[in-house]
Amino acid sequence: MEVLKTFPIGQYIPANSILHGLDAKAKIIASFWLIVFIFLIRLNLSYLFFFLLIMLGIFLSSLPLKYFLRSLKPVYFLVLFTFIIHFFFGEEGGRVFWRFGIIHITELGIKMAIFMSLRLIFIVMITSLLTLTTSVLELAQALEDLLKPLKYFKFPVHEFSMMMTIAIRFVPTLLDETDKIIKAQKARGAEFGKGNIVNQAKSLLPVIIPLFVNAFRRANELAEAMESRCYRGGEGRTRYRRTYWTLKETSFIFFIGIYSALLLIFF
């Protein structure tokens, strides 16, 4: 079950680094800003400085480079596709190097090809910097805090974040369970992925049905457990793990802000 093992959720890798230590709120704001920012700058030296910023982030996360490269794996194809489309069919402009029917290689096309692929890679890198150094629980809680203003518009922020947290929390559990059920049905001679489509779909029933039954059972148990501990939504609820916005977070945001402002001014 290789798919189950390489599933991207929960790729958080615990470590004791500066980035790990930052409040998740600051990291979310910074990543969000940087992703927007990358659409604001034009392709020139600023991309190099953006790259340096990402490298600095990787260095501060104290995680080996290979985890970041691994996170690029699912988008390799997308990057390649973007590159090829822009390279051969992109906007026309500047010098024309080659032309054949609808295929044309121009200066602007090449530039855009590099530009778009780099953008994609950078976006994935930034998201990995966030998800590799922040646990999903921290992320969900930070999101709740950041969405708090929406409360004034009657948006159920706490319920929303609780739902997210539970959903995310149960992904590994359900994956684990799927693995177990598949093994158990294999032990009863079941075969998967053989025969025509109808048979393949049919062979999945002995996995899907127990999975659903168990998910409902778990949901029931969880609801009961929460109710018996007097859970009644977010009103007046405190947290076990509290995070604090300190000077560290403020200076981090300032650094990102000034760095990007300088890039905008100089290039």
Next chain:
Amino acid sequence: MALISLKSVSYTYLKDTPLEKEALLNVSLNVEHGERIGILGKTGSGKSTLIQLIGGLIYPTSGEVYVKDKEIRKWNSKELCKIVGVVFQYPEYQFFAETVFEEVAFGPKNIGISEEKIEDCVKSALISVGLSYEEIKDRSPFHLSGGEKRRLAIASILAMDPEVLILDEPTANLDPRGKLQIMNYIDRWVDKKQKTLIIVSHDLDEVMRLVRRVIVLKAGEIIFDGPSERLFMSYDKLEEAELDLPEIVRLVKILQEKGYPIEGAFTVQEIVERILAYKGYKSLWKC
């Protein structure tokens, strides 16, 4: 050669990731036909991994597993099911069929037992676990009681009539009566059909009655492999594996500390005999 044999088998979960974990380390063992083996160890000692390897559900990271002298990877999975039947922990969580009959018939159908024989298979499997075929066959497996569900799940493996029956904690989460029932049904089935039994547990008291050979695992390594009587004499091994001493062994230990020479006694009867002899009384059982 042996029915099942493991040659310096290791298994690593999530290899090449930061979460890499070695579940089994260099494990070698042979299982002969007709043996009854208990695999003991506390949680995380590698018990479940070991039986999954034997059942061909996972392949070793290094080393070899042979079933009937054939390497495990070379076995066709359906053929292997006829030799090795694995009952997982909480097997009732795999139910999917609408009726009890369909549930039990799933295995036999998969391994190619002919339609007319399936009914017999299902019937005899249900009877072996003490469920009444006529009464239960059309009911939903989801609507049975906890103990019945467990027995039904075991029956769904028995229906395939495997040569080796492997059970992973078959009595977990059941009440004492349910536990005893299940152990008795397993005992009878294995005895009647002359099968090989491998049973995984962390509860010594439970498997003691059923097995003759015990394998104790600790952190993925075998720290004891031999007849159960010998294990009960070596407290150090039990303590090393962090297993609770069986009640009878605890009793012997306490009595020994009080000065009774009852080393090597394993049944209440033996203990009583020895104490009586020591005190100079005649044997109770002889009069």
